[in-house]
Amino acid sequence: MKSAKFDHQRMVTLEEAVAALGSADGEARIMGGGQSLGPMMNLRLAQPDLLIDLSRVGGLDGIEVAGDTIRIGARVTHARIEDGAVPGVTGAYMQFVASGISYRSVRNRGTIGGSVAHADPSADWPSALLALGGDVVIAGQDGERRMPLDGFQIGPFATGLGFEEILTGFELPTLGEGAKCGYYKVNRKPGEFADAIGAVVIGSAPRVVCGATEAAPFRVAAAEERLAAGVAEISVADARDMIAAQDPGFDDYDLQIHAVALSRAVGRAFA
């Protein structure tokens, strides 16, 4: 299939891009690497009138550590993260997550900011970063603002980004040496979108995420309490109860694979 017609504007500054979003006639979309939006356009699930190309905008592909925060630009590719561009324990966790996203030829172009802004519930970064915690950095007409990753995604393909705002990066915690991370994705073939995701990060406090749902990924409070109490494993049966308690609307099969993902993610964190 081929994409429907659209106009294309190549921006040089973020201000220009924000202005273009505001003045667009019809639906305007920001394109990062285009590895999610591109297929959706080819399948005509997405038919934007205008694509705003940020590939010439400077300052979006940096990775820098500032104290206890790692700043990652929106345009950093999965491949760079897979190759170890993010330092420390946070970087090792992100490296593992990145290596499971699609295939190398997609990871070479797909970007972390694009993935989170696109907010496909089955994608890896929305769940993986929610487990890490931290902030999303957003540019708009009034300059820059931050939103916590908690609550950023509000549903499938829906986030807290305004119509005239652009996700420009992330501020993520630098995990200490003692931090534990585990990520488990259920899919039938390597590189596919997830059927279920379990993500566990135990830094200053445990954060446990159930992802690849019909809506936004969510934190599993009972699992976090259990890990905070010093327990180092969660059985599949317990994970089922913990997830079901949050009323995600799963059928029995979905509940089972999400429980397995959560249980195995905890296992990987303590491996």
Added chain:
Amino acid sequence: MTELTLKINGEDVTADVEPRLSLADFVRDHRRLTGTHLGCEHGVCGACTVLMNGEPVRSCITFAVAADGTEITTIEGFDDDDPMTMLRQAFHENHALQCGYCTPGMLVAARDIVTRLPDADEDRVRLELAGNLCRCTGYVGIVNAILSVIEKRQA
């Protein structure tokens, strides 16, 4: 229409293209480089894989306008490339293709494996090939061909 300047197989190219034109359709229909194949057209099958600035990308989900200012290498552009020469010979010797539809993308992906992962074992090669679908060979010949090139390059 959007103006586009890029390099394809070492040649400077300028064109005026519709934004919705994929890089794959650009190289095939506008440049007559039909070695790049289109399978699924949504980034799953890998037949359209080409190099952009030396790294494999999917030309079916990369719009031509997104390739502005880059260097593209299609399967026609590897004649002086040592890893590709070895891979072509190895694919021939190991019966790593039957119908040949996936082969251009398979070779570009294989070149990435042998150059980026010089110590890859069979499991890793199979994992890396997850993004390139072949419906003829069952992958045995392809995996053996890639492993034989990895071995030769280590020697």
